[in-house]
Amino acid sequence: MSTHDVINQPPARVDVDEFAANIPLVEGIERYDAGWAVPGLGGVGRLVGSAAFQRDAERASVHEPELRAFDRWGNRIDEVEYDPSYHRILGEAVAAGAHTSAWERPGPGANVARAATFMLFAQVEPGHACPISMSHAAVAALAATPELEAAWLPRLLSREYDGRLRPEKTSALFGMAMTEKQGGSDVRANTTRAIAASEGRYLLTGHKWFCSAPMSDAFLVLAQTAAGLGCFVVPRVLDDGTRNVFAIQRLKDKLGNRSNASSEIEFDGTVGYLLGEEGRGVRTIVEMVNRTRLDCIYGSAAGMRQSVAEAAWHVRHRRAFGARLIDQPAMTAVLADLALESEAATAVSLRLARAHDDDASDAERAFRRLATAVTKYWVCKRGPGHAYEALECLGGNGYTEAFPLARRYREQPVMAIWEGSGNVIALDVLRAITREPQSVEALDAELSAARGRHPVFDEHHDRMRARLAEVAGVDEAEAAGRVRSLVAGLAVALQASLLLRTAPEALGRGFVEARLGPARGSLYGELPRDLDLTAIVDRA
Incomplete structure (x- = not known):
């Protein structure tokens, strides 16, 4: 029947090179001293853009992990069973060094190359990025105790992947378990106790409200000691080959991030090894937290790129009212606005990555201290709205589970919360x-580098300087009530500064006027007049 002929539907967006197609990412790799990584990134781009990888990404989300608390005879095994697609994705990400390549091969651009690898994988399948991120971040924390670092670092740097819990493994992934029912982010309210059993070895008893990726080989855990909160390495398998006590109570039923298991767990005489000093647990784990916050930015930027790529593909191939959607001014404006947001997120992600390389100066370290937190707040919060607008570009198709943007829309909030x-x-x-006034000075220096390129930016920078001075002059409670708008203003200023200096003129000017100018809109697609939308869209 002729009515069954499928016409005016876009072809499948498969077998594309996601790295080569992402011009801002390609340019940023060269800009920030990671050009040596281009061949490998091209391989990753073609892998994640393949039809097979995209099928695995969909399967891993649809066929969700299942808890196997007991075996058939009633023995506790506390294992999570994943669809084979999830293991294939994790295996490819580990083989590409998405987890710890920046530690394995440190130097200029190492974190930039690793960020790009992470972003390419997370663009297509975000759930696996959680254990990948935690494994990268754990390396920084392990330095607090050389003996534990020596025991675990070679396994973390391995490019092999084995999802089983077994003592003879030569590779490892790390997770973490910090929050509890009564405290959440207030980890000092934790009630899990750690009792010293021998030198450096403790027995933990208590619960954790969120433990992500519970099939990881070891976890960083916070627990109360006689001296206060301590940080511990808790392995799933002990040195003698037996299982550590790690009772998985249930898996969380989450809005998104469905391919990744998040769990509630109980410790009961669970063996843990003290990392750092007793009573200094927060200080020990803070560098891990800083690194995973950075990965939240990467993950949000990756999601924005997926949203733009899928929306652009659709509107280039779909016709309505006698013309392609992309050629209709209203749609052109929406897509251009989405592209501005995505490029700004990519630009700031790579700039921050470069600041985390091991050749970072004191000024760079001060810059990243403030800029990472500012950017984590803003970019991650922009993710859900951005995903929704891109989803709407696909119309009814976007609202169905047959296309990836419905999953992306549910995924983006986790980066803002985690x-x-x-x-x-x-x-x-x-x-x-x-x-830390040196962090303010370093961020201001980064903003000042774009002075004189656009009057609207200069005016905004002046306002931010005045706001920073105001905050410094009021009491803590009043400052806390004002700080969110200040953080947002600083974040947009940083993105604008980067685009004015590094992106084509149409992008830099377009971002400044769309986000800071007097004619800026409230929703995507409400752009000021006279922007070069064609140049912006073509780049996307």
């Missing part, structure tokens, strides 16, 4: 502003 939701991050920014 490792500190909005208020937690904003208050961390306030602490940096009031206690």
Whole structure:
């Protein structure tokens, strides 16, 4: 029947090179001293853009992990069973070094190359990025105790993947378990206890409300000691080959991030090894938290890129009212606005990655201290709205589970919540502003580098300087009530500064006028007049 002929539907967006197609990412790799990584990134781009990888990404989300608390005879095994597609994705990400390549091969651009690898994988399948991120971040924390670092680092740097819990493994992935029912982000309210059993070895008893990726080989865990909160390495399998006590009570039924298992767990005489000093657990784990916050930015930027790529593909191939959607001014404006947001997120992600390389100066370290928190607040919060607008570009198709943007829409909020939701991050920014003035000076220097390129930017920068001075002159409670808008203003200023200096003129000018100018809109597609939308869209 002729009515069954399928016409005016876009072809499948498969077998594309996601790296080569992402011009801002390609340019950023060269800009930030990671050009040596281009061949490998091209391979990753073609892999994640393949039809087979995209099928695995869909399967891993649809066929969700299942808890196997007991075997058939009633023995506790506390295992999570994943669809084979999830293991294939994790295996490819580990083989490409998405987890720890920046530690394995440190130097200029190492974190930039690793960020790009992470973003390419997370663009297509975000759930696996959680254990990948935690494994990368754990390396920084393990340095607090050389003996534990020596025991675990070679396994973390391995490019092999084995999802089974067994003692003879030569590779490892790390997770973490910090929050509890009564405290959430307030980890000092934790009630899990750690009792010393021998030198460096403790027995933990208590619960954890969120433990992500529970099939990881070891976890960083916070627990109360006689001296206060301590940080511990808790392995799933002990040195003698037996299972550590790690009772998985249930898997969380989450809005998104469905391919990744998040769980509630109980410890009961669980073996843990002290990392760092007793009573200094927060200080020990803070560098891990900073690194995973950075990965939240990467993940949000990756999601924005997927949203733009899928929306652009659709509107280039779909016709309505006698013309392609992309050629209709209203749609052109929406897509251009989405592209501006995505490029700004990519630009700031790679700039922050470069600041985390091991050749970072004191000024770069001060810059990343404040800029990472500022950016985590803003980019991650922009993710859900951006995903929704891109979804709407696909119309009814976008609202169905047959296309990836419905999953992306549910995925984006997790990056804003994980490792500190909005208020937690904003208050961390306030602490940096009031206690670490060198971080404010470093961020201001980064903004000042774009002075004179656009009057609207200069005016905004002046306002931010005045706001920073105001915050420094009021009491802590009043400052806390004002800080969210300050953080947002600083974040947009940083993105604008980067685009004015590094992106084509149409992008830099377009972003400044669309986000800071007097004619800026409230929703995507409400752009000021006279922007070069064609240049912006073509680049996307």
